[in-house]
């Protein structure tokens with residue numbers, strides 16, 4: 166399969182599986198099946214992360230590449246007297262980005278119910294000015310469940326309770342012009358990139374310099390993604406996560422974005438240089454950038470005591486943590502950088 170087709174296939178599959186942070190079991194099962202079908206060894210940590218390993222010529226040194234399978238979402242905070250649900254946010258996003266969005270409520274018994282996230286004053290015909298001026302704060306939103314429920318008791322009879330997970334419709338669209346529009350391209354664009362890299366290595370029998378670990382972390386959105394379970398032979402850790410194109414930024418939706426500094430400080434100078442050199446040598450479109458309000462899985466690993474060089478690369482994602490957009494080119498350039506960096 167050609168890379169563009171493979172990227173699209175993975176995007177569609179991975180984006181269709183709800184995985185708000187703290188609720189990643191279903192996508193973990195998908196990864197186990199997919200990676201198993203490539204005949205790649207993997208192990209699953211107690212916390213629910215997965216590490217797949219392909220050995221290289223030198224097994225004493227490893228490049229560990231991470232991408233996170235968890236996304237933003239919500240959790241039921243209160244079953245209200247009016248038969249609706251108030252929520253608490255999972256991860257950091259503006260509430261208006263999910264206003265009017267369809268969602269699923271996942272009960273602890275494994276049932277799924279449909280609903281819509283609305284403000285508490287959702288109709289201009291009823292609330293006129295109030296509806297427009299209502300502060301877009303979490304407390305002013307509620308889920309209207311698509312069941313005939315009118316009281317708290319009605320809702321609880323369905324099995325819906327405080328602490329149930331809420332996932333939002335991703336509204337995934339891949340246009341004829343190869344733009345990808347969806348929620349949660351952060352970081353499922355990179356998850357798709359890593360799966361494509363793995364398939365490429367296996368199908369084209371690409372020989373690797375060092376051993377490569379593919380770390381699929383599951384708590385990145387709340388800060389402790391890859392804070393444990395990092396293989397001991399890791400000498401370099403590359404977080405594969407979204408770049409930030411926008412006003413004043415150097416990143417684009419077409420290149421691989423290489424981050425020189427984010428909220429936690431600079432990335433490793435030498436490893437960042439090496440990655441830039443790989444791009445130059447192989448005519449890979451790249452942009453170096455600084456992210457003013459950003460933390461990655463590399464920081465989670467470092468804060469937990471990892472001793473390795475560390476970098477951050479990934480596709481440029483516009484309107485991050487909102488209704489996001491990137492271009493297939495950006496994912497493709499990310500894949501090319503990874504393959505050229507790790508191959509012998």
Ligand SMILES: [Zn+2]
Pocket residue numbers: 233351352385406407
């Ligand atoms: Zn991310």
